[in-house]
Amino acid sequence: MPKTSTSVTAAPDTTWLGHGRHLGPAPEQDVRRNLIALKAAGVIDDFLDLAPADASSAGPGGLPPALDTADSAAPPNSAVRRLIEARWRVDGGVTVRAQLTTFDSPGRPRDGQAVAWTLAAEAERAWDQRWPSPAGMFWPDDDRIAWDHDAVPGPRLRTTNPLPGDDKEMRRLLKDCARDSWNIHVVVHEAMTPDARGRLPLTPYLPPSLRHRVVEHRAAPDQFQIVNWALKDLGVRVPRGGAAVLPTASTGPEFDAERFAVRTVFLDGSEPTELVERITAFAALPRTLTTGAEQALDSLRRRWHLLTMEEELAYTRDLVTRYAEALDAMTASRDLYREAAELARAALAEATGSDGLPLPRPAGARRPDNSPRSVLTKALGRFKDASRQHPQK
Structure with a gap:
């Protein structure tokens, strides 16, 4: 199982962590519009949009940098860092604090290069997968807005992703997803070419908190042997007509490839109950924090501005x-x-x-x-x- 971080910090069970890429022209506008609508509807308590200068120089409560001793998450490639924070309550009174960080390259064409983002949320008690997805609080749940691209170029959330036809490209993609992505990656083998209902993603059947954390890969009927060859280094095998959950860089030793494989997935529009159970169980496993996730959580805890x-x-x-x-x-x-x-x-x-x-000094004294x-x-x-x-x- 690939590892990219030497961090052994356990991820707290109170947290929700995600990341991805926005391919649209104005990610901050998309987020702001969604937050304004949710605040007006009473879904969230409040939010705060910090300009890049404020995000990089202000401490908690907007204080000047001299009063803030916290370390900030390092933006990749010297990108412009922007923070957007929101606070809401679940289960009637459990407060959730979340911080979205976008990294925009200077001089980026507004309709070309992707904007990377990370999202860290933490609740006052252990996270419940039945709670709303923090990504849905910031990003609009609209298929026309391309905020849901995985950090690994290619696949998207909220839809099905056909695996590449080239063998080496498929192998490289799956290894990159297991090594670099924070999301949960599932590979489904189509025993036969599905109809329109069978091509629908499994997202609607997942618990709300997992709907923006699962990437669904589809292997065509003739890719059965190739996909298992591509997954050999990960120690995972996809049953014919079944599915398997891939390990990630944050997966601990509790991962058992056979436990998280499903022998049959009926792609007829019916609820894939067994597969949803496996994904939910995988999400509940103890995990470690990768370097990027640890930085995002540290920023949430130590550079929080939206105070009551x-x-x-x-x-x-x-x-x-x-x-x-x-x-x-x-x-x-x-x-x-x-x-x-x-x-x-x-x-x-x-x-x-x-x-x-x-x-006066005595006679003979130095x-x-x-x-x-x-x-x-x-x-x-x-x-x-x-x-x-x-x-x-």
Whole structure:
């Protein structure tokens, strides 16, 4: 099973993580329109669209960068990073916070190159797959808006994706999907060419939270042997006329290829109950965070801007406390410097005599070294001793 990250951080069971590419001309407009409509309908509590400069320079609550010590997720290829945040409630009172990050290349033709995006959402308790998909809160559920392309070029969510006819291209695609995608990839073999009902995707049958996390690949009837050759390195085999879930970079050792394979999938428009159960069980497996997913979650937790009134008050109180602690530390440092200066003056007076003239020295005694360097060394030595006797708290 391919691995692209050395991270061993376990993904919290409170999170929903996704990523993809938007191929349209104005992704931020699509998101903003959808959020405005959902807020007006009372589906979400609030949202915040941060301009690129605000997203890169502002800390929590829109504070200037000097007050924000959090690390941000590194944008790929120096792309322009934009944050859009939303907050809503599920099950009557469980708050969900979500942060969508788009990465737009400078000078990109607005109707050409894709815009990469990541989405991290976290709830106040363990995530329930029956909750609405966070992607559906940001992106409009409209097939005409191409926000749902996988991070691996080629396949899309919410539809079926015929596998390439070229053997090597198919193998490369499936390996890339298993290695680089955060989504759940399912390969379905068509025992015979399906009719219009059989070509419909399985998305409507999935739990709501999985509808924007599953990519469905279709192998034509004559691709049975080729698709299993392409999947050999992943340790997965697709039964004839059946389906299999692919492992990913975040899959743990609990993955069992046979457990997540289905012997028969009826492509007649009926609900593929067994396959949906396998996908749901796979989504519930413990997983690790890949590097990109860990950065997205870290940004959500440490660079959150959309605060409630209570959170704003708590943050302000914490900020006052931090400023008070910093002021105490500065005062203590000032006192130590003042003490050091007094010790230095005392050492200088001792070396030169109270009246400013050198003290008489006994006959035969060596001339004391009253050079400025010697005086300073003695003063620093006394300061060091004083610091040991009065350690700073």
